[in-house]
Amino acid sequence: MSKNTIILGIETSCDETSVAVVKNGREVLSNIISSQIESHKRFGGVVPEIASRHHVEQITYIVEEAMAKADIQVEDVDGIAVTEGPGLVGALLVGVNASKALAFAWDKPLIGVHHIAGHIYANHIVEELDFPLLSLVVSGGHTELIYMKEHASYEVIGETRDDAVGEAYDKVARTLGLPYPGGPHIDRLAHEGKPVIDLPRAWLEEGSYDFSFSGLKSAVINTLHNAKQRGEEWSKEEIAASFQASVVDVLVTKAMRAAEDKKVDRLVLAGGVAANKGLRAELTEACGKAGLKLTVPPLELCTDNAAMIASAGTFLYWNGNFADDRLNGQAGLLLK
Amino acid sequence: MNILAVDTASYVMGVALLKDGNPLGEIVTHQKKNHSVRLMPAIRTLFSETDMKPGDLDRIVVSEGPGSYTGVRIGVTTAKTMAWALNIPVIGVSSMEMLAQNARYFQGVISPFFDARRGQVFTGLYRSEGGRIIQEEEDRITMHKDWLQLLKEKEEPVIFLSPDIGQHASLIKEELGEWATAASSIGNLPRPLELAAAGMDKEPGDSPHTFSPNYLRMAEAEAKWLEANKKNKED
Ligand SMILES: [Zn+2]
Numbered sequence: 001m002s003k004n005t006i007i008l009g010i011e012t013s014c015d016e017t018s019v020a021v022v023k024n025g026r027e028v029l030s031n032i033i034s035s036q037i038e039s040h041k042r043f044g045g046v047v048p049e050i051a052s053r054h055h056v057e058q059i060t061y062i063v064e065e066a067m068a069k070a071d072i073q074v075e076d077v078d079g080i081a082v083t084e085g086p087g088l089v090g091a092l093l094v095g096v097n098a099s100k101a102l103a104f105a106w107d108k109p110l111i112g113v114h115h116i117a118g119h120i121y122a123n124h125i126v127e128e129l130d131f132p133l134l135s136l137v138v139s140g141g142h143t144e145l146i147y148m149k150e151h152a153s154y155e156v157i158g159e160t161r162d163d164a165v166g167e168a169y170d171k172v173a174r175t176l177g178l179p180y181p182g183g184p185h186i187d188r189l190a191h192e193g194k195p196v197i198d199l200p201r202a203w204l205e206e207g208s209y210d211f212s213f214s215g216l217k218s219a220v221i222n223t224l225h226n227a228k229q230r231g232e233e234w235s236k237e238e239i240a241a242s243f244q245a246s247v248v249d250v251l252v253t254k255a256m257r258a259a260e261d262k263k264v265d266r267l268v269l270a271g272g273v274a275a276n277k278g279l280r281a282e283l284t285e286a287c288g289k290a291g292l293k294l295t296v297p298p299l300e301l302c303t304d305n306a307a308m309i310a311s312a313g314t315f316l317y318w319n320g321n322f323a324d325d326r327l328n329g330q331a332g333l334l335l336k
Numbered sequence: 337m338n339i340l341a342v343d344t345a346s347y348v349m350g351v352a353l354l355k356d357g358n359p360l361g362e363i364v365t366h367q368k369k370n371h372s373v374r375l376m377p378a379i380r381t382l383f384s385e386t387d388m389k390p391g392d393l394d395r396i397v398v399s400e401g402p403g404s405y406t407g408v409r410i411g412v413t414t415a416k417t418m419a420w421a422l423n424i425p426v427i428g429v430s431s432m433e434m435l436a437q438n439a440r441y442f443q444g445v446i447s448p449f450f451d452a453r454r455g456q457v458f459t460g461l462y463r464s465e466g467g468r469i470i471q472e473e474e475d476r477i478t479m480h481k482d483w484l485q486l487l488k489e490k491e492e493p494v495i496f497l498s499p500d501i502g503q504h505a506s507l508i509k510e511e512l513g514e515w516a517t518a519a520s521s522i523g524n525l526p527r528p529l530e531l532a533a534a535g536m537d538k539e540p541g542d543s544p545h546t547f548s549p550n551y552l553r554m555a556e557a558e559a560k561w562l563e564a565n566k567k568n569k570e571d
Contacts (some may be wrong), residue, residue: 042561049405049555056413057548060420064545074421090406093372097410098417100376105390105421325376 005078007317008066008102009310010059012095013087013115014140015046017058020306021070021077025314026125029070031300031307034058037181044180045170052090059098066306074106081313084112084323085333086141092329100325111313112323114335115304116142117154119270121312122301134264136255138279139271140166140181143211143251145258146335152315154335157258158209165247165273168213172220172243176236186240187276193237195245197223202250209258216246244278252282259292268295274302337394340379340418341532344371344411345403345431346450346499350528351378353386357536360386362528366499371410379414393424397535399526400428401550402458402475403450408549416544425540426547429531435497436462436469437530438523444493445472447483451500455479458552461487469534477552480504484511493517497524 004023011018020031036054040046067073082099085092096112103110119142120135129151137144143165145158163171166183173182178189199219202212220243227234259267267287273279280296287294301308316322339354349371352362363378383389398415401408408431419426435448442464449459457480461473473486487494488511495517496508501524508516541547554562 043557047555047557050558052405052409053548053551053555056409056416059413060417060545063417064420090409093406093410094413097372097375097413101414101417102421104376104380105418107390325380326373328370328373 005314005317006072006076007111007310007314008063008077008080009306009313010063010080010082010095010099011118011304011306011309012055012059012091013083013085014091014304015040015051016304017055017062018304018306019062019066020310021066021072022307022310022314025311026128028125028307029072030066031305032062032066032069033300033305034062041180044174046088048088048090051088052094055091055094059094063098063102077106077108079109079111079313079317081111081113081310081316083115083118083309084327085115085330087115087329087331089329089331092331096327096329100327104325109317110323110327111316111321112327113309113313113316114333116144116146116270116335117152117312118308120146120148120268122270122297122305122308123268123295124311125301125307126297127295129268130266132262132264133266133268134255134259134262135268135270136251137270138165138251138273140164140170142271143213145209145255147262147264152312152319152321156335157262158211158254160211160213162212162214163217165213165251168217168247169273171217175221175224176239183273183276186244187278189237189240190244190278193235193241195242196238197234197242199223199242199246201246209254211250211254213247216243248279248282251279252286255283256286256290259290264292266293266295270297272303275299337536338388338392339395339397339532339536340393341397341528341535342375342379342411342415343399343431343434343526343528343531344375344407345399345401346407346526348499348526349374349378350526350531351375351382352528352532353382353388354532354536355386355388359529360388364528366525371407375410375414390418390422393422395419395425395427395535395540397427397429397532399431399434399531401431402477402552403431405551408551412547412549416547420544426544427535427538427540428547428550429534429538430460430475430550431526432458432460432475433462433469433471434531434534435526437534438497438519438527439495440464440467440469442495442517444495444517445487445490446497447487447494448497449480449500449504450498451503452477455481457483457504459483475550475552480507481511484508488512488515491515495519499525
C-alpha cells in the first residue's frame with residue numbers, strides 16, 4: 001500500500017469543466033479549469049442545455065490534461081471523486097457519468113462529493129483545517145453558515161431564505177446595466193465610490209443566522225426609481241458602494257456572532273463571492289479584532305474547481321465512504 | 337472483435353456485449369426510469385454475468401442521437417469516457433439507423449422515428465439491401481405531417497418503427513393509408529445487439545475526445561438568440 005493518497009477530482013456542476021489531481025488532500029498536482037463563460041455571456045446567464053453540451057465536448061480532454069500535468073499514471077490513482085450536487089442537473093450528469101465510466105474501466109473506488117463541502121475544503125489546501133470551525137459560504141447559488149466539529153461533518157446553522165449573495169449581485173448589476181457576471185463589476189465600482197445611500201440590512205429575527213437579500217435588491221431598484229422622479233441621480237459607484245456595504249455588513253456581523261456563539265477559533269471563507277475584495281477586507285478586520293484565525297482561498301480556488309472536490313473527497317476516501325454505480329446527479333442535494 | 341454497445345437515446349435502456357463478434361448477452365428495459373442511475377449497474381452486471389472485463393473490449397458502440405438530449409448525453413458520456421480510459425475507439429451509430437435494423441426483411445422503405453414534441457419527430461429514411469440497412473434520406477427533426485407527405489410522394493410501402501408509435505398511429509394511417517405498415521410491438525423497440533452489429537463495420541473517428549452527441553437541433557436559447565440577432569441586423 002502506498003503512503004500517499006492520490007484522488008482524481010471532477011467538477012461539472014455549472015459552467016466550468018474542471019479536473020484535478022490532489023495528493024493527500026492538500027497538495028494540488030494539477031487543477032485544470034475550462035470555463036464556458038464566453039459562451040454564456042451573450043445570454044446574460046448560464047444556459048443549462050448549452051453548459052451540458054460543452055461538458056460532454058470537454059470532459060475527456062480535461063481528464064487527460066489533468067493527469068498529464070500531474071505526471072501520474074492510472075495505477076497512481078486511488079479514487080475518483082465527483083461533484084454529485086447541488087448544481088444544474090444536466091451539467092452534473094456529465095461529470096457523474098464520466099466518473100462512473102472511469103471508475104469502472106480502471107477498477108477504482110468512486111466518491112460522491114457535495115459541491116459546498118468542496119468549497120469549504122478549498123481552505124484545507126491553503127492551510128490545514130482545524131476544528132471546530134465556522135465556514136461562511138457565499139456564491140452565486142449559496143449563502144450559508146456552516147459549523148464543522150470535525151472533518152467531513154457539516155451543520156448548516158444559517159442559510160439564505162431567498163436570493164443567494166451572488167444572485168443579488170447579478171441582479172443589481174443588471175439594474176445598473178453592467179455586463180454578466182456582475183459581481184466583480186460591483187466590487188470594482190464599490191471601491192471607487194462612497195456608501196452614501198442608506199440601504200436596509202435584513203437582520204431577521206433575534207438570534208437567527210439566516211440571510212435575506214431580496215429586500216435589499218428591491219430597495220436598490222426603488223431608490224433609483226425615486227431619485228429619478230425627483231430629477232436626482234446617484235452615480236453607479238455610489239450605488240455599488242452602498243449595496244456592497246449593506247451586504248458585507250450583514251455577512252460579517254452574522255458570521256462573527258455565530259463564531260462567538262459556537263466558540264470557534266477558526267473562520268473559513270468559501271465560494272465564488274469569497275473573491276470579493278470588500279468582503280475580504282471587512283472580514284479580515286473583524287477577525288483580527290476578535291482574535292479569530294481566518295483563511296480565504298486564492299481566486300482560482302474560490303471559484304468552481306475540481307481540486308476542492310478532490311480534497312473533500314480524500315476524507316471520504318479515508319473514511320471508506322464510497323459511492324456505488326447508482327450515483328446520480330442531484331440538483332438539490334443537501335449537505336449532511 | 338469484442339464490443340460493448342450502449343443505448344439510452346429513448347426511454348429504452350439497452351446494453352449488449354459481443355465476444356469475437358458473437359452475441360454474449362444483453363440487458364434491455366422498456367421502462368421510463370432514470371438512465372443515469374441504472375446504466376452503470378446494468379453494464380457491470382452484464383460484464384460479470386459473461387465473465388468479461390473492461391480490458392477485454394476492442395471498441396464501444398453507442399447510439400449518438402437523435403433522441404432525448406439528456407438520455408443521449410448519458411450514453412455518449414459513458415461510452416466516450418470509458419473508451420478513452422481503455423484507449424479503444426468509440427463508434428457512434430444514429431439511433432434511427434439502430435432502430436431501422438429491426439425491419440431488415442421489409443420490402444420498401446423504413447421510417448424509424450422518436451416523438452420530438454409539438455407535432456415534430458426525429459426521423460430518417462432507410463432501406464434494406466441484401467439484408468443490410470442503408471440510409472436513403474438523412475436524419476432530421478421535422479413536423480411529422482410534412483414528413484408523411486414526403487413519404488406519400490414516393491408511392492412505396494413504408495414501415496414505421498418507433499417506441500412512441502402509439503401517439504402517432506392515427507396520423508400515419510390518415511396520411512399514408514395503405515402504403516403504411518405497422519411494425520410488431522417488439523419491432524418498435526431499439527435493440528442493443530442490433531446496435532452492436534451496426535457499429536461493428538463502421539470506421540471509428542479520430543479519438544474519443546472529439547466524439548459528441550448528434551442532437552440534430554440547437555439548444556433553444558441559442559436558436560432564439562440567433563433569430564433575435566438576425567432581426568437586429570435587418571432593422
Ligand atoms: Zn460553486
